Amino acid sequence: MPASKSNKRDEIPDRKIAHEETYKTLYYSIITGHFEPGKVLTIRGLAEQLGCSPMPVREAVRRLVALGALKMRNTRRLSVAPMTEERFEEIWAARVLLEPEIAARAMVHSSKALIRKLQRIDDELAQAIERGDPDKYSLKNWEFHFTLYRASACPIILRLIESVWLQFGPFMRLVTGRLGTSYVVDQHQKAIEALKNKDEAALREAIRLDIQDGMERIGMDFRN
Amino acid sequence: MPASKSNKRDEIPDRKIAHEETYKTLYYSIITGHFEPGKVLTIRGLAEQLGCSPMPVREAVRRLVALGALKMRNTRRLSVAPMTEERFEEIWAARVLLEPEIAARAMVHSSKALIRKLQRIDDELAQAIERGDPDKYSLKNWEFHFTLYRASACPIILRLIESVWLQFGPFMRLVTGRLGTSYVVDQHQKAIEALKNKDEAALREAIRLDIQDGMERIGMDFRN
């Protein structure tokens, strides 16, 4: 069993695989709220838009359907996952179950470098709010949470959370219209503070409240 | 917007789509433990085995990779997800977080018909243990849990749990060798009893203990 060869293989930089790049493009588009919930998509349309053949799009779409981000009806109709009140409540519940837990697990592997990185991201997030840049806000909010969560070294739970985020991502679009308030940042700051103090309970609570704030804002838009 | 037409569309029975059937076949094979962890697979090989072209297998495999059941290395190597102690612990944690919750949500929609169905499945599970039929045991165990979970009408959380099951499914294979003990059934019976009594706390605890029993049995095999 030549372990050296195996290591060499792991060192190979990820080759540019079309369907993988396509997936990433769609992933960020969805998770930052660029796609309207329920919006009808076509494989050929996306392929033309991304400048590739339908083949890579097919595989990327299949992945996103598996994660619940897109929906493929039996009538051969592809669309962004629509939202209902039931789905909304369920996503909320799943987030509260999973995200405080993975945050607590991230605290174990916490470091000064991580805290600095989170602080920098949150600064950029605050800038995005000041400038009224909803796209950057969505991106930085995602970056903050997933930078923290990735530090947990829990890829399985992280994948579950990714699935959930992909499913409410499109609703971010509904909320990005008004970015007047900045109280979301407070929870992020509390989370950073909790990380510094190694206070697990405080971190869990900060994440829980951040989820609550965010979902309530979305929910307000959702119900009108 | 003709709602009647839309309703008609929903009534259309699911057409037989090759990649969907392929997915289901692989799904059950994985979740009942027919695939060895880390086993190398090939798209062409599965296609020949299933009697179709590589195309449907590609799409089914892409879905299973997205859910973490299969792993596609950047060296173009497809395999069943391997297991490590870290993954095992994480799966355990995810199960304890999600499954008692969805079980509690199922209790709200509980009915006598559901309880009868669960009882019947558990009877068949007991038979499988007596006869020493590990395949049927795995299948009935899966049926018991997902019949209960599906009653929750929480498709999003259910999908998360499916993802987790797909990831520890292959390890069932390691445990199916010895089926002497039958104490697993006790937790199922306690769960049914809790459903009858509408006792949410008892149901959560029964599910939690069932997970613990099952994972400890797998863990014993895993560590040797």
Next chain:
DNA sequence: TGGGCAAATTTGTGATCACATTATCGAAGG
């Protein structure tokens, strides 16, 4: 003007082919 019916277009699906890359296997060299 409004509603259905049929032609025409579009779409997802499946199959096949070409290609770059990887794994596999056998022979040569130490």
Next chain:
DNA sequence: CCTTCGATAATGTGATCACAAATTTGCCCA
């Protein structure tokens, strides 16, 4: 006997084509 290298086989990936089914369009009739 073990390692290393080169040739061969096998694999995932991407593109293209064909097809059935769905959607859309446009026309006609009431």
